[in-house]
Amino acid sequence: MRLILLSVLTGLLAAAFAACAKPEPTLEQRAQRMDKQIICPVCPGETLDQSSVQIAKDMRELIRERLAAEQSEDEIKQYFVDRYGTRILAEPPASGVSLAVWIIPPVVMLAGAAALYFVVREMRRRRQDQGIETAQASSDPTLKPYLEAVDEELRSGRTGSG
Amino acid sequence: MADLGTMAVLLGLGVALYAAVGSVAGKLTGATELVVSARRAAYVTVPVALAAAAALVTAFVTHDFTIRYVYAHSNLVMDREFIWVAFYAGNEGSLLYVAGVLAIMSAIAIRLGAGRLADTMPYTTAILMGILAFFFLVIAVWANPFAPLEFVADDGLGINPLLTHPGMWIHPPLLMAGLAAISVPFAYAAGALIAGRTRDEWVDAARVSGIIAWGILGTGVLIGAWWAYTILGWGGYWGWDPIENVALMPWLAMTAFIHSIMVQKRRGMFRMWNIVLLNVAFVLAQFGMFINRGGPVVSVHSFAASTLGQVFLGFMLLSLVFAFGVFFWRYQWLKSDRPVESFMSREVAFLVNNFLLLGITFVTLWGVVFPLITEFASDGTVTVATPYFNRVNGPLFLALLVLMGIGPVMAWRRASPRSLVRWLLWPAALAALAAAGMAIAGIREPLAIFAFSVLVFVALVILEEWFRSARARASAGDNWAIAWFKVVAGNRPRHGGYIVHLSILVLAFGVIGTQFFDQRADFVLPPGGSAVIDDYRLEYVGSEIEERSDRTARWANINVYRDEERIGALRPWYAFYPDFRQASVRAGIRSTPVEDLYVVPSEFLEDGRLVVRVSINPLAWWLWIAGPIFLVGTIVAVWPQPVLEVRPAPASAIRSPVVRSPAESTPRANPVRG
Amino acid sequence: MGIVIGVLLAVGAVAVIAWPFFRRRSDVAKDDIAGGPGARPQGSQAELQRSRAEIFRLIRQLEADHGSGLVNEGDFRSQFDDLRREAARLMMEEAALSPMSDPAAELEREIAAARAGLTGRPVETGRKDA
Structure with missing residues (x-):
């Protein structure tokens, strides 16, 4: 079903753009x-x-x-x-000094995209180190009564946003 | 009145300085009286600034031409209703206006922060008052609107005719207020950083004040576009003019901030990044003040050339150093403890949004400063105008629109590809169908078709989410309308955001229509002559003339026919102001949701013929519809959520272990609240 | 005329600003805390309660997202559990801060709790795994 829909979709798009051949x-x-x-x-x-x-x-x-x-x-x-x-x-023409006005934005955008990628990848890597700590915290027995209190409070519906 | 004005400005300078220094000194020495006194001083700046403003308005109304500013910006014959706006027609008055707005906003910000942010407010107060003191200083030393005129004058020079438009009442005040208002979220954040409260206490205050500043600035920009459309007479609404750009850039940076701050609010992440965004927005706002008031850039807006450039440049650099100085000082405190879990998550979608918005900001900034750089660096000057910005920023805006459709259905933390397909398939399919429909209907611009179908896609995703959420509620028994209201009320920041997204779609609809399909033509018409453009025929009936002491105004009476049926009349207006050697026009516009017929008289020739420029601006009507929707969405997003009451933690659980063990006592020991 | 108003303005400003120095320090401090309409209770306990209220709000929003299908079952479970644990952790911190409770008040509260249990508000929660 989804595959059919997807292929019809692509076909339609292709047809639309083919029909758009500018006069x-x-x-x-x-x-x-x-x-x-x-x-x-x-x-x-x-x-x-x-x-x-x-x-x-x-x-x-x-x-x-x-x-x-x-x-x-x-x-x-x-x-x-x-x-x-x-x-x-x-x-400005894309030559001489004013070439810079055309070159700089894509260069900066690409650098930014690369930086974004590496930062997110770094942040994801940190996650693996942290996974262990959370696992320890979850088994903390002293938390149990409070968990029950939280459940109670949630059930009471008082804190609902309506 | 000049005496009162000057005294008030000096008093304002003194009081603001006292408030800035006093609140920090009081905080550091633990002198509560001093902190409280400094806070009261901050409140006092409001009546002081208002007194100065009142003095200037009085001087205008009473035509006190002993004051140079009044002499330069008004005269005896000008329309009475514009005497008030002459107040901010020049640099000196504008600065006084900014000081007044800043004083009021600071007072409100300080009052609202006094409760929850008590620890950090002295620093926030000091930052706001420091900025205010700067403005009072500039007014007192370099741009005193109360400075006397060196000679005796019976009449003033009058106001620039381009400024006598209803837009003048709203556009400059909102724009300047918006730029000033960005100081408030910045001060909240920087104050919290200085105080060392680097957790998330400031987030709510900065988010709300940030959205308000952003909304004011956005509304100001939109009204400016409308103003340009009706009066500047080129059929356009946005010219990528430096003055427009410097208002757009802080708005874009704030747009990034109010998105990204949601991640901090919800997930406690991006602490450093949000500070960076606020700093960038604040510095860009100061850059805007610099370009607006200092003005090294030649611009169609350069009504108000001034010599304040260096002062504002200096203040901008100081802001830059201060903002990032504080940031790097507290850098190591800002680490967020939660990691990003997946590239496919709402967090990352927000980051990409920030990346694109900052990209557009950078391109715009680059386009503004590049001509200045080349002017210094080489002999030839270059122009960076509309086509450049459209070509470079256009694709970025389009990417942003696509993201606007995908981001909202990305789940926090990690989104499953399957659920994404489930959400996006139908909107994408219908958008493709719409694209095919447009191609069949004979639209021959592939880019426009793509852009239109992106709008359809995004709108459908928003409607889909509203539909599904309302359905989940409606199944609990509510009717659909109530269910939808409850959905919106349950998460106002998000759904207010969606309403704003819709307004952006409506705006983009108008932009794409006018950018891709506009037509222009010049005609010279004798009375009784006709011009044909597209399927309209314009018949020039004749003109009327009105001589006023300051101008000669002429109306052209034009009948509009379509298929030989008269569908309306237009009365475009052209006035010449001999004193300014300047003409002012008001276009004749026949606006429908499909297209605007837009007629500008460029000249009335001696022999009675009319030189006229006619444009057809498809979908321009939608540009102005976006404004009210934008406002509604903004208001929904900042409307305070009801405060949730929680029960106090069961104290006995830990403290009286002798009585009973925590496990059995806790659930029962919950006290009940009113 | 202008000068007179200006002088009055200056005198008034100085009076307002100097006022705190002529009052007793305790009064000033009281004013300082009650400084704003948003002046909610101070102290880290109130702070923790507000944080917990925020977590509850997030839980309600998560439930709404789960209802609309934006968050699938597995993610809902894990995120719900994280939030619930966070709320419990905040509650535990808060309890550790609270002063030794007064036995009489404790009894009162327990009675009130029991009474609330009797009148029994209808149980309503979007949670599936109660």
């Missing part, structure tokens, strides 16, 4: 994607897509004209970089 993006879709990758030169932190000032509007138009003239996205980006410098790109 070729239209010119406008490509342009809108580019709007989000270029920063408006006069409004810090906002992309062309976000900005409503005149220069951003002009730049958006320029992108559409150039795409229509069959320029590649990289060429258009390069055009803006030549005019305004690398800072016009919303994402």
